[in-house]
Structures are given as C-alpha cells and as structure tokens.
Amino acid sequence: MIIETFITTIFQQNTRVLACAETRRAVCVDPGASADTIAEYINANKLDLQAITLTHAHLDHIGGVSDLHKIFPQAEIILHRDDEEMYYALPEQPLLMGIPRGELKALGLEYAAPPTLTRNWQDGETYAVGNLQFKILHCPGHAPGHVILAEENLRKVFGGDCLFSGSIGRTDLPGGDYEQLINSITDKILPLGDDVTVYTGHGEDTTIGHERTTNPFLTSVYRVGRG
Numbered sequence: 001m002i003i004e005t006f007i008t009t010i011f012q013q014n015t016r017v018l019a020c021a022e023t024r025r026a027v028c029v030d031p032g033a034s035a036d037t038i039a040e041y042i043n044a045n046k047l048d049l050q051a052i053t054l055t056h057a058h059l060d061h062i063g064g065v066s067d068l069h070k071i072f073p074q075a076e077i078i079l080h081r082d083d084e085e086m087y088y089a090l091p092e093q094p095l096l097m098g099i100p101r102g103e104l105k106a107l108g109l110e111y112a113a114p115p116t117l118t119r120n121w122q123d124g125e126t127y128a129v130g131n132l133q134f135k136i137l138h139c140p141g142h143a144p145g146h147v148i149l150a151e152e153n154l155r156k157v158f159g160g161d162c163l164f165s166g167s168i169g170r171t172d173l174p175g176g177d178y179e180q181l182i183n184s185i186t187d188k189i190l191p192l193g194d195d196v197t198v199y200t201g202h203g204e205d206t207t208i209g210h211e212r213t214t215n216p217f218l219t220s221v222y223r224v225g226r227g
C-alpha cells in the first residue's frame with residue numbers, strides 16, 4: 001500500500017493519497033488544500049484517482065476538493081450524509097468560526113461553493129481501492145457525519161479527527177458531542193485492535209494500543225465521574 005501525506009492549510013491537516021501498489025488505483029483522503037501539489041504527485045507516480053474520500057466536512061479537510069476535482073473530474077466525491085449541510089456551507093465555515101471576512105483571503109480560507117457530492121458513505125460498507133479493502137465506520141462526535149476508513153488486513157486506520165496522538169478531536173464546533181465521540185472511539189475504533197496504526201487528521205501517527213493505554217481521554221485521567 002502506498003501512503004503519501006501532504007500537510008495542508010494553516011490548520012496543518014494531514015491530506016493523504018492512498019493507493020494500491022499493484023493496480024495503481026488511488027483515493028485522496030481529505031484534500032484540505034494544495035490540489036496542484038497533490039495532482040503532481042498522482043500524475044508523477046502514474047496513479048489512477050478513483051475518488052476523493054472525505055472523513056468529514058470541516059474546511060481544513062475539504063477546502064481543496066473543488067480544485068482537485070477540476071483536475072480529476074472522473075473522481076467520485078464521497079461523504080456521509082450527516083455532514084452534507086456543512087460541506088455545502090464551505091464558503092461560510094470560516095465566518096462561523098469567528099474569522100472576519102476581511103482576513104479570509106490572507107489566511108487562504110476564501111472558498112467557492114464545493115462541487116456536488118457523488119454519493120454518501122454507508123456505515124459498515126466495504127470500499128475497494130484496487131486490492132485494498134476499506135471498512136467505512138460512522139464515528140460521530142467531532143462532526144455528525146464523521147467516518148473512518150479501516151484497512152483491517154493491513155492493520156491501518158485513517159481516522160480523521162476522532163483520535164489523535166495523546167488527544168481527541170474537538171467537540172465544540174457545530175454538531176460536536178463529547179459523549180458521542182468517546183463512544184465512537186470506544187465502540188468503533190479501539191476494537192480494531194491494539195496493533196493497528198492510526199493515521200490521524202493532524203499530527204503524528206500512533207497506534208490504537210498506545211492510545212488505549214496512555215491517552216488521557218481514554219484512561220481514567222479525564223473520565224472521573226463518567227460512566
């Protein structure tokens with residue numbers, strides 16, 4: 001499996017191109033920006049981009065969809081239906097975060113309306129990319145329509161903003177819910193297995209076992225008084 005990471009936007013989001021080494025079939029997970037750089041990599045490595053696969057619709061994960069889709073118009077765009085509203089509200093997202101309109105351009109956060117989605121993820125579906133098999137699991141909490149992509153044979157999960165190295169996704173944005181996020185991590189992510197590598201939406205990679213035993217949100221440290 002080929003995994004290439006591009007750190008995009010002022011939010012240092014980990015955009016990834018994932019590809020099957022045998023068939024060259026590929027997807028781009030969460031193109032936050034930098035479509036030209038991503039496209040250069042895809043073309044230089046003779047990859048065949050079949051889809052733009054979104055974990056959720058926060059601006060730092062979808063800001064580059066429009067430009068990337070213009071370069072690869074055959075690529076499907078897939079997102080869970082519970083994040084559709086946020087996706088189509090991309091131009092307004094920075095304003096909802098409290099960033100003044102006059103500062104958007106300088107911050108690289110001036111967005112046009114994004115292209116129409118091709119379809120929605122279904123919880124539990126298996127999504128094939130050449131010989132890779134991704135299980136799609138709905139993990140709400142950070143965002144209502146957040147999904148993770150788990151390649152269980154290769155022991156890897158692309159977890160977006162649910163679980164980070166030493167932390168978890170924020171839950172103060174619209175549609176966020178702390179209890180729901182903890183439940184998603186506990187019920188959907190941890191059972192994938194301690195040996196699974198977690199490729200996070202921000203920061204370093206980690207493993208489920210490391211987080212299960214040391215992450216203060218998952219050990220007792222921040223859980224006093226919670227059931």
Ligand SMILES: [Fe+2]
Binds near residue numbers: 056143
């Ligand atoms: Fe996010």
